[in-house]
Amino acid sequence: GQNIDQPTEMTATEGAIVQINCTYQTSGFNGLFWYQQHAGEAPTFLSYNVLDGLEEKGRFSSFLSRSKGYSYLLLKELQMKDSASYLCAVSDSNYQLIWGAGTKLIIKP
Amino acid sequence: GAVVSQHPSWVICKSGTSVKIECRSLDFQATTMFWYRQFPKQSLMLMATSNEGSKATYEQGVEKDKFLINHASLTLSTLTVTSAHPEDSSFYICSARAVEGSSPLHFGNGTRLTVT
Numbered sequence: 001g002q003n004i005d006q007p008t009e010m011t012a013t014e015g016a017i018v019q020i021n022c023t024y025q026t027s028g029f030n031g032l033f034w035y036q037q038h039a040g041e042a043p044t045f046l047s048y049n050v051l052d053g054l055e056e057k058g059r060f061s062s063f064l065s066r067s068k069g070y071s072y073l074l075l076k077e078l079q080m081k082d083s084a085s086y087l088c089a090v091s092d093s094n095y096q097l098i099w100g101a102g103t104k105l106i107i108k109p
Numbered sequence: 110g111a112v113v114s115q116h117p118s119w120v121i122c123k124s125g126t127s128v129k130i131e132c133r134s135l136d137f138q139a140t141t142m143f144w145y146r147q148f149p150k151q152s153l154m155l156m157a158t159s160n161e162g163s164k165a166t167y168e169q170g171v172e173k174d175k176f177l178i179n180h181a182s183l184t185l186s187t188l189t190v191t192s193a194h195p196e197d198s199s200f201y202i203c204s205a206r207a208v209e210g211s212s213p214l215h216f217g218n219g220t221r222l223t224v225t
Contacts, residue, residue, distance in 0.1 A: 031211040042202045042216040050211065087153070091211045101152040
């Protein structure tokens, strides 16, 4: 079956760095997405990786290793507004999105 | 960037009534739109894939006669929750891709449905 695993919850301190991991097992692979979702709001797109390596976008970076079925989202210089759920999703061979359950990130002052 | 507009943002209705939610792609055409449901503190659950000009594809366990989907044009899909019950209270979110394939999904702002 298809499966996406990510931690349920993480806590970090304002100004620090946090890494949210995602492992996947899917039927085919056409890319991995990271989304941010604040409570009560719809998800917003953060990043897309289809090739191995690190994609950097401001304070956020996303890494992919296809051979390991592994990705991480790295958030630097954490701000209180980064408190949200972070969703990992993989596009399978049919371009269907398989969603992880999300990681709730709590930022403490 | 690609914008998806969803209306209404929230709705309260009485048990047994029907509610229609609209999803529009504002600056692109979407042959396919996706309807998700999310219960509090739970993950997104894909309900159905809406296909312009043809029948929607429903996920296992989703009642197609209860959740009516119409995708009459390349920019509009509607979800009608028929004979709503309190257990249908949830956050409904539509999404679409500006480009087919592995381009990112763009989400509407969601509709919070409360059935009393």
